Amino acid sequence: MKRSSIQRTTKSLLNMRERIRFDLPFQRNSVWKNDRRSYLVDSVIRDCYIPNILVWDNGDGYIWVIDGRQRWESIFFFADGNYKLSKGTADFNGESIAGKRYDELSSEAQFEFLTYNFTMTEFRECSFEEVEEMFYRVNQSVPLTSTEKTRVKVGPAVREMVQELGQHLFFEKIAFTKADRNRYVDEQLIWQFIASASKQDIDFGGASLNQFISNLDEVPAPVTELVEHKIDFMDAAFRNWDQAKRKVLKKVHVGSLFQVVDYALEHGWSEDQFEAWTESFLIDRYSVDSPYGQICQKGATSKGFVAKRLDLMLKDMNQFPLQLELPHSPMDHDA
Incomplete structure (x- = not known):
C-alpha cells in the first residue's frame, strides 16, 4: 500500500466532481443535516482546519x-444552492452571511470558499479489503449500524438483486423516514422478505438476519420470483x-403483511380484498392497546413476536367478511 497527500481547492474539486465517487459498498448515505453542513462551510470560509479526506486510486x-x-x-450541495448557512452563523469580515446561499455571498466570501485547500490523502496499490479495513478503523468513533456493516459482506449477486428490488415503486409507498433510508432500513426490509420467502426460521433483525444474508452467494430464482410477485401484489393492493x-x-407492519400475502394468495383473495382487510385491520380497528398493537411495541423483529403478530393477523383474515367479487354476466345489464 502506498499513500501520498496533495491539496485541492474547493474550486478544483467542483471542476473534477464527475470523477469523484461516493458509492463504495461500505459508504454511508448523506446523513448530515443542514446545520452541520453549514458549520463545515463556515469553517471553509474562515480557513479553519478540516481533517484529511481519504481517497482510493484503484487505477480506473x-x-x-x-x-x-x-x-x-x-x-x-452548498455550491449548488441546496441549502443556506444557518441563522446562527457569525458575520465574516463585517458581512452578515447567516441565512445566505452561496450565490448570495459577497465576492470576498465566495473567494474564500472557492480557494480553501482540502488535504486529500490518496491510497494506491491496495485491495478493496484493505480499503474497507481502513474505513472501519477511521470510523470507530462513529458507530456503524449492524445493517451498514453487513452491506459490505453481502455477495455482489445478492447486493445487485436487493438494489433492483429496492427500485420497485412499492417502496415509495412505505413510510420510511429520511433517517431510515440513510441507514439502509429499506434494504434490511428486503433482506427480511428474502429470508421469509426462503422459509428461514430466524429472527428478522440483528445477528440472525445479518448472518443469513451475508452467507448467501445468490438468491435462488424461485425465491426472487416469489418476492417480486408478493411485492407486486402489495403494490397493486x-x-x-x-x-x-x-x-x-x-x-414493522409491512414485514408482516409480506408474510400474510401467502394466505391471501392461497385463498384466492384479490388485491382489492387484501387492501380492504389491511385498511380495516391497521387503520379502522387498530389501537396501540389492542393485542396486535401491544405486540408491535415489543421486539419488532424477534422470532417470537413476529410469530405472534402473524398469528393475530391470520386469525383476523380468516374471520374477515370478504365482499365477493363475482364476474358480471350479460343478464346483469338492463334490457
Missing part, C-alpha cells in the same frame, strides 16, 4: 472516497392509498 480513473463523503457533499393511509405502512 475515478477518485473513490473512503472517508470524507459528508464533508465534500456539504461543499458540493395499496395503489390508491393517499399519504394519510400510507403512514401505517411502517416497516
Whole structure:
C-alpha cells in the first residue's frame, strides 16, 4: 500500500466532481443535516482546519472516497444552492452571511470558499479489503449500524438483486423516514422478505438476519420470483392509498403483511380484498392497546413476536367478511 497527500481547492474539486465517487459498498448515505453542513462551510470560509479526506486510486480513473463523503457533499450541495448557512452563523469580515446561499455571498466570501485547500490523502496499490479495513478503523468513533456493516459482506449477486428490488415503486409507498433510508432500513426490509420467502426460521433483525444474508452467494430464482410477485401484489393492493393511509405502512407492519400475502394468495383473495382487510385491520380497528398493537411495541423483529403478530393477523383474515367479487354476466345489464 502506498499513500501520498496533495491539496485541492474547493474550486478544483467542483471542476473534477464527475470523477469523484461516493458509492463504495461500505459508504454511508448523506446523513448530515443542514446545520452541520453549514458549520463545515463556515469553517471553509474562515480557513479553519478540516481533517484529511481519504481517497482510493484503484487505477480506473475515478477518485473513490473512503472517508470524507459528508464533508465534500456539504461543499458540493452548498455550491449548488441546496441549502443556506444557518441563522446562527457569525458575520465574516463585517458581512452578515447567516441565512445566505452561496450565490448570495459577497465576492470576498465566495473567494474564500472557492480557494480553501482540502488535504486529500490518496491510497494506491491496495485491495478493496484493505480499503474497507481502513474505513472501519477511521470510523470507530462513529458507530456503524449492524445493517451498514453487513452491506459490505453481502455477495455482489445478492447486493445487485436487493438494489433492483429496492427500485420497485412499492417502496415509495412505505413510510420510511429520511433517517431510515440513510441507514439502509429499506434494504434490511428486503433482506427480511428474502429470508421469509426462503422459509428461514430466524429472527428478522440483528445477528440472525445479518448472518443469513451475508452467507448467501445468490438468491435462488424461485425465491426472487416469489418476492417480486408478493411485492407486486402489495403494490397493486395499496395503489390508491393517499399519504394519510400510507403512514401505517411502517416497516414493522409491512414485514408482516409480506408474510400474510401467502394466505391471501392461497385463498384466492384479490388485491382489492387484501387492501380492504389491511385498511380495516391497521387503520379502522387498530389501537396501540389492542393485542396486535401491544405486540408491535415489543421486539419488532424477534422470532417470537413476529410469530405472534402473524398469528393475530391470520386469525383476523380468516374471520374477515370478504365482499365477493363475482364476474358480471350479460343478464346483469338492463334490457
